[in-house]
Amino acid sequence: MCGATFxxxxxRERLKTLEARIGDPNFWSNQExxxxxxxxxxxxxxxxxxDEKLAAVTGDLETYIHLAREETNASQRxxxxxxxxxxxxxxxxxxxxxxxxxxxxxxxxxxxxxxxxKPGAGGTESQDWASMLLRMYLRWAERKGMSASVLxxxxxxxxxxxxxxxxxxxxxxxxLLAGETGVHRLVRISPFDQAARxxxxxxxxxxxxxxxxxxxxxxxxxxxxxxxxxxxxxxxQNVNKVETAVRIxxxxxxxxxxxxxxRSQHKNRELAMKMLRSRLYDMELQKRQAETDKxxxxxxxxxxxxxxxxYVMQPYQMxxxxxxxxxxxxVNRVLDGDLDPFIRSYLMAKKTKGWVDVHPEDNGExx
Numbered sequence: 549m550c551g552a553t554f555x556x557x558x559x560r561e562r563l564k565t566l567e568a569r570i571g572d573p574n575f576w577s578n579q580e581x582x583x584x585x586x587x588x589x590x591x592x593x594x595x596x597x598x599d600e601k602l603a604a605v606t607g608d609l610e611t612y613i614h615l616a617r618e619e620t621n622a623s624q625r626x627x628x629x630x631x632x633x634x635x636x637x638x639x640x641x642x643x644x645x646x647x648x649x650x651x652x653x654x655x656x657x658x659x660x661x662x663x664x665x666k667p668g669a670g671g672t673e674s675q676d677w678a679s680m681l682l683r684m685y686l687r688w689a690e691r692k693g694m695s696a697s698v699l700x701x702x703x704x705x706x707x708x709x710x711x712x713x714x715x716x717x718x719x720x721x722x723x724l725l726a727g728e729t730g731v732h733r734l735v736r737i738s739p740f741d742q743a744a745r746x747x748x749x750x751x752x753x754x755x756x757x758x759x760x761x762x763x764x765x766x767x768x769x770x771x772x773x774x775x776x777x778x779x780x781x782x783x784x785q786n787v788n789k790v791e792t793a794v795r796i797x798x799x800x801x802x803x804x805x806x807x808x809x810x811r812s813q814h815k816n817r818e819l820a821m822k823m824l825r826s827r828l829y830d831m832e833l834q835k836r837q838a839e840t841d842k843x844x845x846x847x848x849x850x851x852x853x854x855x856x857x858x859y860v861m862q863p864y865q866m867x868x869x870x871x872x873x874x875x876x877x878x879v880n881r882v883l884d885g886d887l888d889p890f891i892r893s894y895l896m897a898k899k900t901k902g903w904v905d906v907h908p909e910d911n912g913e914x915x
Contacts, residue, residue, distance in 0.1 A: 645888075648724075691886070697717070869890050874890055
C-alpha cells in the first residue's frame with residue numbers, strides 16, 4: 549500500500565495562525581482575501597483529519613497483524629487474517645482517494661462543474677447511450693456525496709435523451725470530472741434491433757468549471773436573445789401551462805444555454821445566465837491557451853472527434869480508456885458510477901505527462 553502523509557504539527561500551527569486572522573475585527577474588510585483564508589482553513593482541517601484517520605487505520609492494521617502472530621488457534625488466526633485483508637482493502641481505497649486529491653492543484657479544480665451530454669449520429673441508439681452516461685454520472689455524484697442537478701434535459705423521440713446539462717456541486721467537482729470531456733463509445737447488442745445485431749454508438753461529454761461570481765465576465769444586455777417556453781416532462785402544476793423554461797442566446801459568440809430545472813422563470817433565467825458566464829469564461833481560457841497547446845505535443849485532443857473511452861458489452865465485457873490504457877472488466881459497476889479508476893489514472897497521467905497515443909484502430913472493437 550502506497551502512502552500519503554501530512555505534516556500534522558505544521559498544519560495545526562498554520563491553523564492557529566489562520567484562526568488568529570479570522571478573529572481580527574478587520575477580517576471581513578477584504579471579502580476576497582477573507583474567503584481565501586476560509587478556504588485555506590478548510591483545506592488544513594481536511595489534511596489534519598486525513599492524517600488522524602491514516603494514523604488510526606495504520607494502528608488497526610498493526611493490531612490485526614500482532615494478534616494474528618500471537619494467535620495459536622489456526623481457525624481464529626484465519627479469521628483474523630480475513631479481517632486484516634478487509635481492513636487492508638479499505639485502507640488502500642482511502643489512500644487512493646487521498647492521492648487523487650493531491651493531484652488536483654489546477655486553478656479551477658476546486659470549482660463546481662457543468663457537464664453537457666449529447667448523443668452522436670445514430671438516432672435512438674445514441675440517444676439511449678447518452679441517457680446511460682447521464683445516469684452513470686449522476687450515480688457517480690451520489691457515490692462521492694456530491695450534489696447533482698439536471699439543469700436542462702431534452703428527451704429523445706423513442707428513448708434516451710437529445711441532450712442534458714448537469715451541475716455538479718462538491719469539493720473538487722471540476723477537477724475530478726474535467727477528464728471526462730470527449731467522445732464515449734458503446735458496443736452492445738442493440739435492444740432496439742429486432743435482429744439482435746451488435747451496434748456501436750457514440751456520445752460526447754463536455755465539462756466546464758462553474759465560475760465564481762468574483763470573476764468578471766462582461767455580458768451586454770443587447771448581446772442577449774432571451775426566449776421563454778413551456779417546460780416539458782414531469783413536474784408540478786406549472787409544467788406545460790406556464791412559460792417557465794428559459795433559453796438564452798449570446799449573439800456575439802453564438803452560445804445557446806437553456807434551463808427548465810426550476811418552476812420559476814426568474815430562477816431558470818438566473819441559472820441559465822450562470823451557465824452562459826461559465827461557457828464564456830471557458831471560451832476565453834481556450835483562446836489564451838491555444839498557442840501553448842500547439843507547443844504541447846503530449847496534450848490530448850478532446851474535440852468531438854476524439855474517442856477517449858470504449859464501453860464494450862458484447863461479445864465480451866470490457867471498458868478501456870484509450871489515453872491511459874486502464875481497463876476494467878466489470879462494465880455494470882462502472883455504469884453504476886464507479887469511475888474512480890479512470891479518473892485517478894487520468895489525473896496521474898496528466899501530472900506526469902504519461903499519455904498514450906490514441907490510434908483509430910485501437911478502439912476496443914471486438915475482433
